Amino acid sequence: xxxxxxxxxxxxxxxxxxxxxxxxxxxxxxxxxxxxxxxxxxxxxxxxxxxxxxxxxxxxxxxxxxxxxxxxxxxxxxxxxxxxxxxxxxxxxxxxxxxxxxxxxxxxxxxxxxxxxxxxxxxxxxxxxxxxxxxxxxxxxxxxxxxxxxxxxxxxxxxxxxxxxxxxxxxxxxxxxxxxxxxxxxxxxxxxxxxxxxx
Numbered sequence: 177x178x179x180x181x182x183x184x185x186x187x188x189x190x191x192x193x194x195x196x197x198x199x200x201x202x203x204x205x206x207x208x209x210x211x212x213x214x215x216x217x218x219x220x221x222x223x224x225x226x227x228x229x230x231x232x233x234x235x236x237x238x239x240x241x242x243x244x245x246x247x248x249x250x251x252x253x254x255x256x257x258x259x260x261x262x263x264x265x266x267x268x269x270x271x272x273x274x275x276x277x278x279x280x281x282x283x284x285x286x287x288x289x290x291x292x293x294x295x296x297x298x299x300x301x302x303x304x305x306x307x308x309x310x311x312x313x314x315x316x317x318x319x320x321x322x323x324x325x326x327x328x329x330x331x332x333x334x335x336x337x338x339x340x341x342x343x344x345x346x347x348x349x350x351x352x353x354x355x356x357x358x359x360x361x362x363x364x365x366x367x368x369x370x371x372x373x374x375x
Contacts, residue, residue: 331362
């Protein structure tokens with residue numbers, strides 16, 4: 177069905193002609209058209225501003241959430257710092273117990289000193305890096321063997337001192353062999369642990 181635009185146009189012209197003859201209608205029409213024009217102009221002019229304001233309000237809310245999260249993290253870091261300051265005097269003991277390298281020379285010196293203090297005569301001591309390997313948690317270890325002679329009480333004292341050593345030492349085997357003239361032979365084997373620093 178075709179639209180007859182000529183008839184519609186002629187009806188519109190008649191309407192405008194009648195409107196011109198009636199001043200109150202013409203004034204109403206101008207007021208309505210002016211209001212429509214003002215509304216269209218306001219919407220066109222304010223739309224970018226309203227979009228910008230909405231975006232800024234969203235950013236402000238997001239920044240508040242980020243600030244809250246950062247405040248929580250700062251509080252956690254402060255607690256960790258306080259805890260570190262509280263235990264810092266004891267960190268040296270931890271470094272001594274689990275050093276960052278094998279430090280087998282220091283271990284040998286300490287064992288010699290313990291043997292002298294307890295009255296054990298060391299026959300042999302060997303550190304075996306061939307069994308160096310990773311155990312759980314990244315802890316590396318070197319094997320060691322110690323052999324010495326002395327009285328039973330001296331051997332007991334030597335073993336006790338080795339177990340109380342600040343350095344973490346895992347004693348795997350202890351053999352106390354025959355008493356000749358109240359002298360026993362002590363054979364020990366174990367691991368010397370250390371925590372290598374990551375490169």
